[in-house]
Amino acid sequence: MTAYQFAVRYLLYCSNQHRRGSYRRDMMQDKRTQAAVDAGHPEWAELPATKHAARVLRAEGWPIGMPKQFFTGLPCREGHISPKARSDSRCIECQRIYTAKNAERIKAYFQANIDKHRVQDRRRRKKNRATIRVVERRWDEANKSKVRLYAAQRRALEANAALPWLTDEHLSEIEAIYSERARLTEETGLSTTSIIASRSSTPTCAVFTFPGISKS
Ligand SMILES: [Zn+2]
Incomplete structure (x- = not known):
């Protein structure tokens, strides 16, 4: 930025007598963006920068799917x-650490008041049904292989062919196959039959076998 540009932007009013830009505010904004990147979460820079900005955004209508948070880029009293x-x-x-430290106590409290929480949860879901639907659909779009896996599991359960001994590793293996299938379908234009877990020791589908999965 030349000295002239600097002067126009930060020292003078515009021809419409608009307030000049704030050098300090711009510097703070740059620092905040850098802090988000350094923390490994560049998306934090999209959040409101201050409590006040969050209040304004709340009044205007919080964007669907955006966490109800603001990010100053400054450390908390514990240095986070x-x-x-x-x-x-x-x-x-700080909240996450507190929750982890008091997990047992929080769980006990939740269990003791489970009926109250169920009623609250149902009321909240009913009130925010439209928002929840949008968020869930977005998640489905971003996690297509998981959606397929869950559908296959549901089908297997309904067909009484569920494999209770499947571990999380098996499931992530199957999920990887679903993404591979989606990729192949996109590439070749050919569709494959669904993968349905069966009772046999080596579940198979039309294209893939599952060498890693054995009933042991
Ligand atoms: Zn903290």
Whole structure:
């Protein structure tokens, strides 16, 4: 930026008498973006920068799918560079640590009040049905292989052919095959039959076998 550009942007009013830009504000914004990148979460820079900005955004209507948080780029009192909750301005990392430390107590409290929580949850889902639907559909779009895997599991369950001994590793293996199938379908234009877990010791489908999966 030349000295002249700097002067126009930060020292003078525009021809319409608009307020000049703030050099400090711009520097803060750059620092905040850099802090988000350094923390490994560049998406935090998309959040409102201050409690006040979050309040304004809330009044305008919070974008669907955006976490109810704001990100200042400054460390909390424990030194975490992390977003803060819109509702009570608590550091998300501090919250996570607190929840992990008190997991047993929180779980016990939840169990003791499970009926109340069920009613609350149902009321909340009913109230936010439209939003939840959008968020869930987006998740489906982003996790197509998982959706296929769950559908296959449901079919297997209905056909009474579920494999209770499948481990998480098996499932992620099967999920990888679903993504591979989607890729091949896209590449060749040919579709394959569905993969359905069977009772045989080596589940197979039309194209793939599962050498890694054996009933042991
Ligand atoms: Zn913190």
